[in-house]
Amino acid sequence: MRIIIEKNYEEMSKTVMYQLLAKMYEDKKMNIAITAGSSPKRMYELLTEVIKDKREFPNVTFYNFDEIPYAKKQSEGVTISNLRRDFFTPANIPESMIHKLTPENFKEHDAYLRSVGGLDAIFLGIGGDGHFCGNLPGTTKFGDETVEVFYPKELIDVMAGEVGGMDELTPSYFTMGPRAVMNVKEVVMFATGKKKANIIKEAMFGPVSETCPSSIFQLHPNFTLILDEEAASEIKELL
Amino acid sequence: MRIIIEKNYEEMSKTVMYQLLAKMYEDKKMNIAITAGSSPKRMYELLTEVIKDKREFPNVTFYNFDEIPYAKKQSEGVTISNLRRDFFTPANIPESMIHKLTPENFKEHDAYLRSVGGLDAIFLGIGGDGHFCGNLPGTTKFGDETVEVFYPKELIDVMAGEVGGMDELTPSYFTMGPRAVMNVKEVVMFATGKKKANIIKEAMFGPVSETCPSSIFQLHPNFTLILDEEAASEIKELL
Amino acid sequence: MRIIIEKNYEEMSKTVMYQLLAKMYEDKKMNIAITAGSSPKRMYELLTEVIKDKREFPNVTFYNFDEIPYAKKQSEGVTISNLRRDFFTPANIPESMIHKLTPENFKEHDAYLRSVGGLDAIFLGIGGDGHFCGNLPGTTKFGDETVEVFYPKELIDVMAGEVGGMDELTPSYFTMGPRAVMNVKEVVMFATGKKKANIIKEAMFGPVSETCPSSIFQLHPNFTLILDEEAASEIKELL
Amino acid sequence: MRIIIEKNYEEMSKTVMYQLLAKMYEDKKMNIAITAGSSPKRMYELLTEVIKDKREFPNVTFYNFDEIPYAKKQSEGVTISNLRRDFFTPANIPESMIHKLTPENFKEHDAYLRSVGGLDAIFLGIGGDGHFCGNLPGTTKFGDETVEVFYPKELIDVMAGEVGGMDELTPSYFTMGPRAVMNVKEVVMFATGKKKANIIKEAMFGPVSETCPSSIFQLHPNFTLILDEEAASEIKELL
Structure with a gap:
């Protein structure tokens, strides 16, 4: 485990961005799963400034690692929609560089990833309850690959908010499970x-x-944790 | 996970040997932890035939991953003694290619491994109770790095046999824990x-x-399991 | 440059075989170009013994790196024919593991290799005139990728013998040039x-x-030379 | 060969900087040779902004790849002095991260590099005469490792300017030769x-x-060329 501590959100966002850019610049096919959400917003802004209109990443494919479908909207789910809004659209990422995990293809997701040589890197956050991707405590087991998770009762209100009301809520969401994420060659978590x-x-x-x-x-075996000072405040004496 | 099934012990031993030899032939510094015990005996015989007196492995260092000390003998512990008997001595492995985990250095073992770039590969077996290295159920936690384990009561008779009688038994043994082994770049298990x-x-x-x-x-993320037909008999329909 | 010296042809053949097997056992897609000819005959016999009927190499693709067409025979060229005879056929290598360089596809060969991530390794010999693949002195330049070579006058008799008489001789052969071979990630030469x-x-x-x-x-940057004592006899004092 | 074209010097400098930063962020020991001179000045300014006072690169060692000694000054040579002025000093790079090639150690430089696993990357420019490092046409051969080069007559005036007058000129300079540079795992050239x-x-x-x-x-096999539009103006129609 490598732990990098930056002084604030801005500096942390830069360091995550440099790490992601480092992966994008490798001179071989790179499959990279990236997170939606609020923590990476600044990171995507910084990355967009750097790569917008650059066409030098012919080998990169981006993946979402979970998806929350809408019940009624004839549209993509919450995760991909947010990734588009915060990164793909402003940075002009072409569709050919995006591979979507969806309710339709989640059962073949792990086999698909194996067929393309696996994910090279995953960039993800951590929830206040210790979750990553859609792996909330009690919803998945360490041994799970990509799975459908039926909302536990206590989550329903939260998730209804996420999709814009109870009307839009489906009974389940989809996520790469712990085992699927552990199979990624390099894991970068930030908080x-x-x-x-x-x-x-x-x-x-x-x-x-x-x-x-x-x-x-x-x-x-290849895990990097990038924090700002506040997120690191309880572990500094342990390092 | 990659699973390779060979038709019998002889063929399995050959395949494990080729995998170990593959690591030894990489053209860079290679740190390789290897197992003592009965399962690898034939593999070490085959490997000895291949490499005896060859001097073309200047970059390889071998490590034991656990050690069971003797109480009285002024000698090395059970694991290194067995590795010498089954492999190092017949194959003429020079001392400069051997790094020992001992009761004296176990506390610095993880830091030492980090300082040399980590282990590149570990070759290990599995016990009938699911243990690997000295990680018997109930003795270590997933989060443990290299640790001292005090013999649980139910193990004392077994271990006394291993060291040659109750007189030779110390209160504890030493092992790389699950976390330490998971940090190895490539894991090869055979049964x-x-x-x-x-x-x-x-x-x-x-x-x-x-x-x-x-x-x-x-x-x-980089785990290979090599079995003979018998060891694979309960999983063949799952593959 | 790494130089490995074995005591005779048999031992050299084994060491080359172990190196090739090491590549075949890597747990990812492996593109490997291999040589026809007399030097590797024993190596292919040994490899055939090891892998015949094994089905544990789903990620390996073999490539020839040159081709000498026949003028009349409705058949494959000299190189692939010899690889079949000495290796693919006795070892039961399935067609799906073979990618042929041919007079028809040589112009796209370099682009094709780039599209599959490049060759991971090439195993080749050396001619008495210093040639490798079809790069005889005077026929290609260091900067050449895969090319068609028109037989120079002084080669015509030799090549006629190779294809079985002047009647079978075409005006040209095909070879990966020096630049194409230098782009391979690892080069293993033996003599x-x-x-x-x-x-x-x-x-x-x-x-x-x-x-x-x-x-x-x-x-x-990643070149290994494997010799027997006789082939190494003029360089031993230089090492 | 990978060719990346940016619209101007500023953008090219950024892209080179991101590539260098990518190497610095790899989670293993990284040996990186870097160039002095005018082309990288802006790149070092940008890099300094990013890494100044960051302490997250414990695994990086920087190397110069050539050196021009002064005749009289009791000081370091031209190359290291310029690297200090343009990068090491403003970025607060600690001495422990710098390995100097000097007139005193150049004979052991190649062996030393081998002992530390080789250089992982080299960042270098190109001269108007096609030179890289100190390899001016006519001064070194492709097969040279690290060597001493005695100034050819036509260079003496130029070099006297470089060191600050004829008084400061020694008879020779030191450089990694073509073979030494080709042995680096990844080469990044910019212009x-x-x-x-x-x-x-x-x-x-x-x-x-x-x-x-x-x-x-x-x-x-692993070469990247980063250019601005002007430097790329003669090759755009060839890509």
């Missing part, structure tokens, strides 16, 4: 803010357990 | 015989759980 | 016998020059 | 401006020949 300080400590220095899904990354 | 068929199924297709330590390898 | 001792010295310790095409490998 | 357009065309699309030393990179 910002005081509110993540405790879970970072628990996930990285507590027991490896399904009750804190992100603790699994203690076991990955 | 032979009907008696391993059930645990192979449980470890590779059952839940990932500390009650079956080897189940952790479902999570390793 | 046997007293008759190669002088050219080995010239190619590996003399000037890098198109007059001795194999001297180019002094410049490859 | 800016109209004045480089012709030599870029000759080096990358003309014959591979010692009369244009940089033409050797046509033969490197």
